[in-house]
Amino acid sequence: MSTTDHATGASGAHPRFVEALRGLGLDDLPDRIRRFPDQTRTAAEAAAAIGCELSQICKSLIFAADGVPVLVLMDGSSRVDVELVRRALGAEKVTRAKADVVRETTGYAIGGVPPFGHANPTRVLADRSLLGHSVVWAAAGTPYTVFPMAPDALVAQAGGMLVDVREAPSGAGEQSGTSGSAQ
Numbered sequence: 693m694s695t696t697d698h699a700t701g702a703s704g705a706h707p708r709f710v711e712a713l714r715g716l717g718l719d720d721l722p723d724r725i726r727r728f729p730d731q732t733r734t735a736a737e738a739a740a741a742i743g744c745e746l747s748q749i750c751k752s753l754i755f756a757a758d759g760v761p762v763l764v765l766m767d768g769s770s771r772v773d774v775e776l777v778r779r780a781l782g783a784e785k786v787t788r789a790k791a792d793v794v795r796e797t798t799g800y801a802i803g804g805v806p807p808f809g810h811a812n813p814t815r816v817l818a819d820r821s822l823l824g825h826s827v828v829w830a831a832a833g834t835p836y837t838v839f840p841m842a843p844d845a846l847v848a849q850a851g852g853m854l855v856d857v858r859e860a861p862s863g864a865g866e867q868s869g870t871s872g873s874a875q
Contacts, residue, residue, distance in 0.1 A: 704836065705834065707833075713809065724840055728741045729836075733804070735751055739768060746767075747769040747821065748827065748828050749828065750768070751765070751766045754797055754798065755788055757777070758785055761789055761814050762815045763807070764777060765807050765817070766821070770819065770858040771859040773857055798814075800833050804836075807830050807831075807850045808849050813851075816851050817853055817855045820856055822843040823843050825843060827841065
């Protein structure tokens with residue numbers, strides 16, 4: 693998504709996200725949003741731009757559990773184990789959501805999906821690996837913007853349930869992760 697696809701707020705973040713922050717009483721957060729001249733669509737791009745560890749990036753990933761969208765929050769250095777997501781949800785089948793489902797569900801394009809402030813409420817799973825840092829960075833509604841937040845506060849604002857859905861390091865599964873995409 694280019695920056696011309698929508699108007700951005702004063703912080704450069706997506707206006708819906710800035711509005712959601714204000715609605716949640718997070719009025720100071722828009723001042724901490726960072727905008728970069730180059731896209732930070734992938735976790736690696738975001739970590740390089742910010743100057744943080746890859747695991748400090750919070751990816752917001754949309755999956756479909758029995759056809760129903762679900763948001764999984766995962767650290768940037770890890771991949772989601774779809775089987776563990778399926779078990780955590782008690783679903784028959786979990787698949788990665790297509791780009792149109794991501795946009796319809798969240799109101800944001802892949803590469804800029806924030807962990808909360810979505811167009812439609814979804815069930816949220818948050819991997820415990822996020823809690824390994826005092827601050828994590830997540831997309832602020834565009835592929836050019838990120839914001840910092842304590843991971844426990846981020847999970848609480850997202851209404852997330854803490855789970856262990858990280859793929860084992862030796863596992864061979866999904867493609868490399870991206871910030872705000874389906875991995």
